[in-house]
Amino acid sequence: MGTNHQKWMERALQQAQDSFGQGGLPIGSVLVRHLKNGEDVLIGEGHNQRVQEGDPIAHGEMDCLRKAGRQRTYRDTTIYTTLSPCMMCTGTIVQFRIPRVVIGENRNFGGNEEFLRGQGVEVVILDDEKCAALMARFIAERPDVWNEDIGEE
Numbered sequence: 001m002g003t004n005h006q007k008w009m010e011r012a013l014q015q016a017q018d019s020f021g022q023g024g025l026p027i028g029s030v031l032v033r034h035l036k037n038g039e040d041v042l043i044g045e046g047h048n049q050r051v052q053e054g055d056p057i058a059h060g061e062m063d064c065l066r067k068a069g070r071q072r073t074y075r076d077t078t079i080y081t082t083l084s085p086c087m088m089c090t091g092t093i094v095q096f097r098i099p100r101v102v103i104g105e106n107r108n109f110g111g112n113e114e115f116l117r118g119q120g121v122e123v124v125i126l127d128d129e130k131c132a133a134l135m136a137r138f139i140a141e142r143p144d145v146w147n148e149d150i151g152e153e
Helices: 005-021 060-068 087-095 113-118 129-141 143-149
Strands: 028-034 040-047 077-083 100-105 122-125
Touching (some): 005 100, 077 129, 100 129, 129 143
Parallel strands (some): 077 100, 100 122
Antiparallel strands (some): 028 040, 028 077
């Protein structure tokens, strides 16, 4: 299993930047399969599309998993996300038994890391400055959309 977390987080961050450029929430995600020969292969990538698609469950991780398509197993995968996953995305990670989640940052939003760990998921928090800065910028510029996304008034 590879551990090139920064490479894959950069790819997730590009997805987040694409969403931000489209007026959406800057949250990106990639799903990587770890091959027995030590190589990592991208299976899917996506970004939050709640605003763009008008779909309340089109979070970054959900879009990534949809684009990855049906998988026979997720036990040899890692999901990368630029922001700590919400409870819906956390539940999906647990449901499909994705064994590892690598989080770009959890300064702007967090709270489900311990739940994931309690379900046997390995949680790696990179505390990536670029992920944190992009999300902080979005929250400052679009607090109404951010509050809608996290269920606040």
